[in-house]
Amino acid sequence: MPPIPVEAMTEAQKSAVAQLTQGAPAGAAPRSVGAGPWVPLLRSPEFLNRLQRAGAYLRYESALEPRISEFVILLTSRHWSNQYEWFAHEKLALKAGLKPEIAKAVAEGRRPTGMAADEEMIYDFIDELHRNRSVSDVNYQRVVQKFGERGVIDLVGLDGYYSTLAAILNVAQTPLPANTPQQIPTLPR
Structure with missing residues (x-):
């Protein structure tokens, strides 16, 4: 799904663009509808409005610190083999304190070694949720x-939100920015 030219947008789409670009909290990178999940989501402007508000909460106001949130996003991106979300969040995860070797192991589809205790419990929880669609007591x-x-x-919501984005990006075949190499290897299903 290619970007929609401004002159071809409906009033609802223009309104959604305005809300999206104003929807990031102070200090966060401004959002743009020219790339990523916002391009296909613009086809359903009311869904985009509601979803981006949930995403703003989950990314910037949840009970989880940024290192853990970004780790969850990488785990979810890997689960969906979604190149775009991995591209958008790997650097953020590293900046938030996730060790590069942990991100590398996740990218390769391996259980990381050397995780902090909280990262290990998050890994186990998300891995089990993805495999069993539930978690053990x-x-x-x-x-x-x-x-x-x-x-x-908030953890389950974050995984669900990024699963939704990954599914939309995969269905829409959203490309990476020009000249950006594949981010994560394709894993067998």
């Missing part, structure tokens, strides 16, 4: 003890 209790019930819900 043990993994639930570990995460709720560390992050609280709000943290559990």
Whole structure:
């Protein structure tokens, strides 16, 4: 789905663009509808409006610190083999304190070694959620003890939000920016 030229946008699409570009919190990078998930989402402006508000909360106001949030986004991007979200978030994860070797292992589809205790419990929780579509009482209790019930819900919401974006990006065959190499290898299903 290619970008929609401004002159071809409906009033609802123009309004969604205005809301999106104003929707990032102070200090966050401004959003642009010229790339990424916003290009296909603009086909449903009301969905874009509602989804971007949830995304702003999950990225910038959730109970999870940025290192953990970005780790979850990388795990979700890897699960969906989504090049675009990996491209958009790997540098953010490293800047937030995730070790490069952990990101590399996730990119290669391997369980990382040397994770911090909170990263390990997040990895186990998200991995089990992706494989079983549920989590065990043990993994639930570990995460709720560390992050609280709000943290559990924000964690699942973050995975669900980025799963939605990855599915949309994959269906729309959203390309990486020009001259950007493939970010993560394609893994067998």
